[in-house]
Amino acid sequence: MKQDIVLKVNGVTYNVTVETHRTLVEVLRDTLGLTGTKKSCNEGECGACTILMDGKPVASCLVLAVAAQGKEITTIEGLAQGEKLDPVQEAFVKHTAIQCGFCTPGMVIAAKAFLDEHPKPTPAEVRKALSGNLCRCTGYQQIVDAVMAAAETMK
Ligand code: FES
Ligand code: FES
Numbered sequence: 798m799k800q801d802i803v804l805k806v807n808g809v810t811y812n813v814t815v816e817t818h819r820t821l822v823e824v825l826r827d828t829l830g831l832t833g834t835k836k837s838c839n840e841g842e843c844g845a846c847t848i849l850m851d852g853k854p855v856a857s858c859l860v861l862a863v864a865a866q867g868k869e870i871t872t873i874e875g876l877a878q879g880e881k882l883d884p885v886q887e888a889f890v891k892h893t894a895i896q897c898g899f900c901t902p903g904m905v906i907a908a909k910a911f912l913d914e915h916p917k918p919t920p921a922e923v924r925k926a927l928s929g930n931l932c933r934c935t936g937y938q939q940i941v942d943a944v945m946a947a948a949e950t951m952k
Pocket of ligand 2: 895932933935
């Protein structure tokens with residue numbers, strides 16, 4: 798079954814027709830072309846598909862697109878202001894917190910949501926906050942360093 802829905806993503810309103818069983822990550826990637834959000838486990842386990850929904854981090858593989866109507870959705874494409882990267886993105890680059898990059902969009906989004914609520918975190922708090930975002934490459938230390946540096950920048 799198909800349904801006409803309205804999605805607001807990164808401040809842009811999209812009118813789309815979707816099959817009602819399609820998840821938000823599928824519609825973001827396949828219909829809207831916002832492929833920065835990654836899909837990996839598709840079961841809410843890896844964090845690769847993390848987006849912000851009304852400012853809160855959400856696994857977009859667990860949300861039906863039809864259920865995302867009326868929400869403010871932010872994806873990794875919505876963080877930078879023109880050429881200017883978000884401080885969390887800048888810190889990830891500076892601290893080499895990116896290797897293959899597959900986890901990075903979800904990690905950055907989760908880190909941003911965490912820092913919005915916890916502007917002065919400890920490294921242990923950062924690790925705990927990002928424990929739902931899996932990375933197979935970095936060993937996590939550079940990611941923690943990047944988030945701590947971003948917290949400093951954003952003070
Ligand atoms: S793809 Fe959504 S949590 Fe893994
Ligand atoms: S950088 Fe490769 S999975 Fe995290």
